[in-house]
Amino acid sequence: MIEQIFFYMFSAVLLVSACMVITARNPVHSVLFLILAFLNAAALFVMAGAAFLAMVLVIVYVGAVAVLFLFVVMMLDVDFIALREGFQKFLPLGLTVGFVLMAEIGLSLAGFEASGTMRLAAATHRVAGLSDAASIGDLLYTRYLYVFELAGLLLVIAMIGAIVLTLTEGARPRRQDLARQHDRPIADTLTLVKPVIGAGIAPLPAREDVP
């Protein structure tokens, strides 16, 4: 009874916030609604007994990915009127794409059937009494090891790509060289003077190490 109430509550908030993601006028509000949707999806995962997946969803999507979204969106200078201009022109196209996507999801879900290994794994792990985290790890590192490693490799390639893109040739960043700083003798950095009142300080000799 209580579970059903919570299920419908989380689902309702999830659906409403998912709709708000695409209808909110301010892109920052959109991202925040997206985060709300993620959190409710995580709550639904918890209710389904997949606590590990729920926590990973929150850590990866809410804690890392969405923060970067927010980071970028906040710095955008969005012209809201220009954003609305082509709305009616592109509406048919958008509706078509949305409809095709929904049909595809519907079709693939209708034809979905758990494979033999999946069902076997679910059954054996329930019997062995492993927690959901342990059973996921057990499958990932045995049966699906190569797929898992490939996914990791893909992420590494993406990361290297991002680094290469931001690396500008020629422009030398100004770096702090701690060893060089520590090696400087006091005489190079500090000149003690005793100013005579009224006379001021004689101009200091020019230093060579200043670029």
Next chain:
Amino acid sequence: MDTGFFASDLGILILTLAKAVALLVPLLIGVAYLTYAERKVLAAIQLRRGPNVTGPFGLGQPFADALKMLFKETVIPAGASRALFLVAPMITFGLAILAWAVIPVNNHWAIANINVGILYLFAISSLGVYGVIIAGWASNSKFAFLGAMRSAAQMISYEVSIGIVILTVLVCVGSLNLNAIVLAQRTVWFAVPLLPMLVVFFISALAETNRAPFDLPEGESEIVAGFFVEYSAMSFALFFLGEYANMILMSALTTILFFGGWLPIAPIAPFTWIPGPIWFVAKVAMVLFVFLWVRATLPRFRYDQLMQLGWKVFLPFSLVWLVITAGALEAFGWLPHG
């Protein structure tokens, strides 16, 4: 308690609420007195007296401050995003409180002893950045926005090394359950074999809570007060208390991961007489003192130094240590699941 009233839905609800109150009241008092302790410790280190007027030894000071904050006016700047502006401090404070649902203060003394406890804590602490970033954006102020940007980058950077440190501990325990993590330290606290990880974790915790020497997001010498520059009265107080609640949370996490939670120093007579929760509180207080000590001792980092430390020192070091730990466990046959 398996039968009767406390097994029914209503009974479980009442029991959980009672547990929450029993945890929250001491926690909030702890937060209030942490602000007092900080001022006293800083004063002692700087050869001053600190608050000593309100009540005996100035013990009434936190409550006097709270009353003062309550009666001030909440100013919402023009052009601010009103709802988000008010929600941001609640997020910061609420998350710091929410995390306590899984913290065990004694054997099986947690409101929710869930299997993925440590992941839950990590998830909650990774959400903490939202309070800051929303506050910075909703204030519609340059300084606040700069502070929020700094904070977001800083918290994301140091979360990576915190995650790897937690992984290192998990490799030694073989469970994500906080209760199991503490019980795994019955023979030796992880502070001994994983001492370098403790250091990395503690420094990352300083950065994660925006505390000195990593308090760049609020660096008052350059960006006034950073992300909460536009906040006043209770909304400011929530940010302020949220920072202290986060400090207590991070100290509790350090205690659980490295100092054996509620376990006594040694399982022999005079130490075992002291109940677990007192050990837990004493250890948390000890870690908190180091937080305050660091603030009184170290100057603020520069931004590039902060990033360099996080990405070029801590990340490779903790990764290497994780590999070494896993290798050693495998070589000596100490892996928890064989």
